[in-house]
Amino acid sequence: MIDLHCHILPGLDDGAKTLDHAIEMGRNAWEDGITKIVATPHVFRENISQTDFVSIRQKKEDLKKALEENNIPIELVAGAEVHISHNLIDEIRKNRQDLVINRGSYVVVEFPQVHVFFSVKDLFFDLMNEGIIPIIAHPERNSVFMEKPSLLYELIRMGALVQSNSGSFVGRYGREVEEIAFRFLQYQFTHFIGSDGHGVHSIPPILSEAVRIISPVIGEKNAHMLVQDNPQAVIDNQELPYLPDPVDPHASQKSFRVKIPKIFKRSD
Ligand SMILES: [Fe+2]
Structure with missing residues (x-):
């Protein structure tokens, strides 16, 4: 798998x-079946942002070497x-070269947790005009997208992509986020x-648990696409092999209900 x-x-x-x-994170990820x-x-980002790209590049090289020395064959x-x-x-x-993934066209973008600013469609339009494909990080944790999935639908129709967190599917961020993550999946x-x-404990680099949980919902093959074939295409700067048509939440409001597989329901 690819994280x-x-x-x-x-x-x-x-x-x-x-x-x-x-x-230690690298070791955990490797043991979970993550290879990249x-x-x-x-x-x-305010307070915790890092914009010293020279330092970021150096840290990546240092960690690559350290992982090799510790026999953890993960590719960074x-x-x-x-x-x-x-x-x-x-x-x-x-x-650009320090923001895109692997010097390609895809960029992981993050909205503030409680805010999506008014001109987001114009911004995404401009990004795509620059040849950038935005990947929206964990929209299931953003209160605007939670309340207004139709906005996310419109951004996807424009060409934006969505990355959900593995922890969202296992209740790591609470019941509401879990339900929204499944809703977006459906x-x-x-x-x-x-x-x-x-980190190793708070939010570990683990994907297999989420794959197991979503497999009954979208099928094993599609679940695998989300953690292997699609991210590999991003790294290779290729079109995604798995690009399903998004469902218009307005058109499907009555018929769609969140279905979390019973066998994985937590007891709390
Ligand atoms: Fe993040």
């Missing part, structure tokens, strides 16, 4: 604190989790599942 979203580079943001923590990790430190891929702001286009023009909004891993 498209992980804060494994140490000492840059609220992810791995030290090189030892990062190595896209390192996505927060950039342009360059990326970032880019906080959305009004001057994002300027930042993309200035620092609307066929979800193109990737990433760990958004921040």
Whole structure:
């Protein structure tokens, strides 16, 4: 599997604190069946953003070497989790190679948790005009998308992609986020599942649990697409092999109900 979203580079943001923590995260991921990790430190985010790209590149090289020395054969891929702001286009023009995944066209973008600004469609239009394909990180945790899935639908119809967190499907962020994650999955909004891993314990770089849980919902083959074939296409800068038609939430409001597989329901 490939983890498209992980804060494994140490000492840059609220992810791995030290090189030892990062190595431990790599070990956990490898044991879970993850062979590639896209390192996505927060950039342009207040308080915990890291915009020293020279330092980010160096940390990636240091960790790559440390993983090799510790016999953890995980491949690290360059990326970032880019906080959305009004001057994002300027930042993309200035620092494109440090923001896109593996020097391609895809960028992981993050909205503030409780806010999606008014001109988001214009911004996404401008991004795509620059040849950038935005991957919206964990929209199931954003209160605007939670209340208004039709906005997410419209952005997907424009060409944006969606990455949900593996932890969202196992209740790590609470019941409401879990239900929304399944709802988006059933609307066929979800193109990737990433760990958004921040450490060994709090949010670990684990994908297999979520894959097991969603397989009865979208099928084993499609579940695999979200953690293997689709993220591999991003790394290779290719079109996604699994790109289902999103369902219009307005058109399907009555017939769609959130179905969380019973066997995986938690007791609390
Ligand atoms: Fe993240």
